[in-house]
Each structure stands twice: as structure tokens, then as C-alpha cells.
Amino acid sequence: MKLFDVVLIGDFRFPGGTSVATAHEIRALAGAGMSIGLLQSNSEILRLPRPMHPLIRACVTNDQAVVIPTDEKNVEAKLCFLHNPLVFTTHPKSMPKLRFGRSILVAHQSHTDRNGLPYYDAAQVHAICEQVTGGQVAWAPISPVVRLNLKETAPAIPLLNADWHNIVFPEEWAKDRATPLKPHAVIGRHGRADKDKWPATRREILTVYPDDPNIEVRLLGTGDYLQRVMGKFPENWTTYRFGQMEPQQFLKTIDFFLYYHHPDLVEAFGRTVIEACASGAVAILPPHFETTFGEAAIYRPAEEAVETALELHGNWQRFQRQSKRASRLIAELHGPTHHVAFVRRLLGNPSLGKITADSSGRQSNMIKKEIPMKAVSSIHLANPAFDVVIVADMRSPGDVGLRISHEIRIQHAHGFKTALVHVPSGRTKARAVRGEIHACVRDGMAQVLTPSDSVSAKLIVIHGP
Numbered sequence: 001m002k003l004f005d006v007v008l009i010g011d012f013r014f015p016g017g018t019s020v021a022t023a024h025e026i027r028a029l030a031g032a033g034m035s036i037g038l039l040q041s042n043s044e045i046l047r048l049p050r051p052m053h054p055l056i057r058a059c060v061t062n063d064q065a066v067v068i069p070t071d072e073k074n075v076e077a078k079l080c081f082l083h084n085p086l087v088f089t090t091h092p093k094s095m096p097k098l099r100f101g102r103s104i105l106v107a108h109q110s111h112t113d114r115n116g117l118p119y120y121d122a123a124q125v126h127a128i129c130e131q132v133t134g135g136q137v138a139w140a141p142i143s144p145v146v147r148l149n150l151k152e153t154a155p156a157i158p159l160l161n162a163d164w165h166n167i168v169f170p171e172e173w174a175k176d177r178a179t180p181l182k183p184h185a186v187i188g189r190h191g192r193a194d195k196d197k198w199p200a201t202r203r204e205i206l207t208v209y210p211d212d213p214n215i216e217v218r219l220l221g222t223g224d225y226l227q228r229v230m231g232k233f234p235e236n237w238t239t240y241r242f243g244q245m246e247p248q249q250f251l252k253t254i255d256f257f258l259y260y261h262h263p264d265l266v267e268a269f270g271r272t273v274i275e276a277c278a279s280g281a282v283a284i285l286p287p288h289f290e291t292t293f294g295e296a297a298i299y300r301p302a303e304e305a306v307e308t309a310l311e312l313h314g315n316w317q318r319f320q321r322q323s324k325r326a327s328r329l330i331a332e333l334h335g336p337t338h339h340v341a342f343v344r345r346l347l348g349n350p351s352l353g354k355i356t357a358d359s360s361g362r363q364s365n366m367i368k369k370e371i372p373m374k375a376v377s378s379i380h381l382a383n384p385a386f387d388v389v390i391v392a393d394m395r396s397p398g399d400v401g402l403r404i405s406h407e408i409r410i411q412h413a414h415g416f417k418t419a420l421v422h423v424p425s426g427r428t429k430a431r432a433v434r435g436e437i438h439a440c441v442r443d444g445m446a447q448v449l450t451p452s453d454s455v456s457a458k459l460i461v462i463h464g465p
Helices: 017-031 054-061 122-133 144-153 202-208 224-230 247-251 271-279 287-296 302-313 316-334 336-348 398-413 435-442
Strands: 002-010 036-040 074-083 097-107 137-141 185-190 215-222 237-241 256-258 282-285 385-392 418-422 447-449 456-462
Touching: 002 017, 017 036, 017 054, 017 074, 017 271, 017 336, 036 074, 074 122, 074 336, 097 122, 122 137, 137 144, 144 287, 185 247, 185 271, 185 302, 202 224, 202 302, 215 224, 215 247, 247 271, 256 271, 256 302, 271 282, 271 287, 271 316, 282 287, 282 302, 282 316, 287 316, 287 398, 287 435, 302 316, 316 336, 316 398, 336 398, 385 398, 398 418, 398 435
Parallel strands: 002 036, 002 074, 074 097, 097 137, 185 215, 185 256, 215 237, 256 282, 385 418, 385 456, 418 447
Antiparallel strands: none
């Protein structure tokens, strides 16, 4: 019998973000002293023979994980993580007898695209995962985007209260950004060459990655699709096919990371964004990414992206402020320490992963698109004992609201119990709590008190005036 702290089940041949994320998670957990087993499950997507992803293979070579033969008789672990719903659209052909204390499917992929067309059958995937593990399975969305998509299109799927955060090792990506790389702006992006990773038309592509001799465009991840759409590439473009250069090295050659994709794509996360931010490049993204990356990026419609990059290139102090802010947030929310703490709480504190759907499959009343102010100030907790109490107008616009949400997430990641006291101010006209703060409450990262509660806490933080 094989015994592990954590067993990962997935298709470890995937060439993109899922495998890169998995390799980073293995390194983080192994570095924390956890034993890790890998069970390969071939997906229907990769039909041709393909080797294990080199980063995951390196983890095995370095004794950070063990590949479990599929003919092993019995495997036990405290935790099982099944990676990516697309792997489990069909039942694996061969698996050992498995016994897990807890099983979680990491939802790297949204359920449907923007037109409502499904990438997979969520109910079928869920049933297969429970058959494979022999027990109940909860889903962990990798972003608020995936969570909302699942809630709206597959409401019977049980979700963890907390999202799964992809991680990087920030020190491996960091670059000094004391000065611009060149007298002119250098913009670019890296990622897979798939059609859905690019804007839909040649005109839209050139809006973000312009044919302009005064701007240098560097692209890692070009391929046949982009070549067909563009014909001849502009002379100010420097292009590399996917895999031709390591992303760490590539990101050191650009100052601005601009990522705009096909309008039909529901981007589940965007691992390349946290890699770019960790490198110190300033990320400029479409506005819909704000719920995922918060203050780590700048959000503009496509037609304003290049202009924004030029403005920052001309004001390097502003560039540096944004670069440093993003690097700090990525280290706090997407560094290995965050992931290890998350997994340790799953191992020792079942309340973190409490399922938000009841037995009938309906979403519980705590899940709402926004919390009316009346509801926020009427919840009473019988035993208010907290590490941190935050007192503020939870409707606060701009940086204040974002700062509060980031404080909650960081405190939660380090195991601190946080409470919120909403004190309305006359300056704020909004009626609803900031979405970012509501998401923290919804995900079990903070609890809500009324101003009349008797509160005991180690630290009280007041956001004023």
C-alpha cells in the first residue's frame, strides 16, 4: 500500500498553464515536507503520445514527487487534488483502489464560453471524479471568473468556499526595473499560440500590438493561426514560437505586458499575468480581469492599452509604483507560502473547504451577487472573538475598497480570523458593498458584525476618515 499526504491526479502531459501550475505546487508542498504521489490520467484532448511536462518530470527527478503505477493495488492519502475538469470527461482506463480523506477538483477551466457553449459536461465530470476517488468531491475554482461561471451554469456543483490560487516563485522571475529597457516603449506578451488567446481580427490585433516603428513589440507564443490572420508580421515585431524561449528570460526583455484575447474566451485565470507581474513588467489588461487580479494590473479597453503604456514609459516613477505594487501582491497572494498555508488548512481545518451548495444542489442564501447594505449591518455573531477587526465603509470606492479586500485575503491566507464592521459614511453614494469585499465574505474569509456588537480582537484597523 502506498501512503501519501497528497495525491495529484491529472494529465501531466499538458503543455500549458495547468502543468506549469502543478509543477509549482509540487515544489511548494514538497518544500514544506509533504509527501506527494502522482497518478497519470490521459485526457481525450491529447490523443497522440506525449511525454510528461518537463517541469513536472523535473519534480520527479528531484524526488519532490513519486509517480504511482496505475497497477498499484492500494493508494491512500489525506488529500487528493484532481487537476482540470477536461481530464475527467471520460473515466480513466486504469486506476488503483483509492482511499482519500478529502478530494478536490481544481477547476482550471470555465464550464462555458461567453456564448454559453460548454467546454465539458460538468455533471458528468463530477460523477466521474467521485467514481475515481470513491467519495465526495468538491470543486475549487481557480478564480472568481470560474466561480461565477460555475454558479450560473452548473449550480448543482459543490464549490469550496475559497478559490484555488495559482502560484509562482517570485524570486525566480524578478528583474530590476530602475530604468526603461530602451528609449522607446517595449511591449509584449507570452502564452500559447491557440486561436482563443488572440484578438479576433487583424485590425484588433494591431490595435494592441501596433505596426509602429516607435514602439517595439515582442511576442512569445506565435504560431500558424496568428500567421494566417496577419500575413506578414510588421517590421517592429520580434516573434518567437511557443516554447522557443523560456518565459522568465522573455519577460526580462519587455517593460509592458499587454494581454488581449478572443472575445469568445472566458479566461479562467491567466497564469501569464502573474508571471509578468512577478517579473516587474507592468500588466495592462481588459477590464474584465479586474476581479481576478485587482491592483496587480492596470485595466483599459483595447484601444487605450498602447496609449497607457506610452504614458507610463514617459513617467517612470508611476511605472515603478505600479510595478512594485504588483510584485508585492503577487508574492503575497500567489507565492508558495500562500499555497502551503491553504493546503495545511485543508488538512487540519475542514471549515475552510465547507461546500457552499446544499444537498439539493441549490446555492445557499449566503451566495448573492451583491449584499444590500441593510443585510450587511444586520448579521449578528454570537461569539465575536477575532484576530483582526476592520472598521470601514465597505462601499468605499477606488483603492480603499481594494485595499480592504487584499488585507482580508492576506490575513486569511496566514490563518488570521477577520471580522468586518460596516460604518456608513455620508461621502459614499453606492448602495452595495464593494464586490471584492463581498467576495471575501462569501468565500468565508471574513465575518460581518454590527456596530452594536461587543467585539474583542487583538487588532482593530479603522479605514477613514
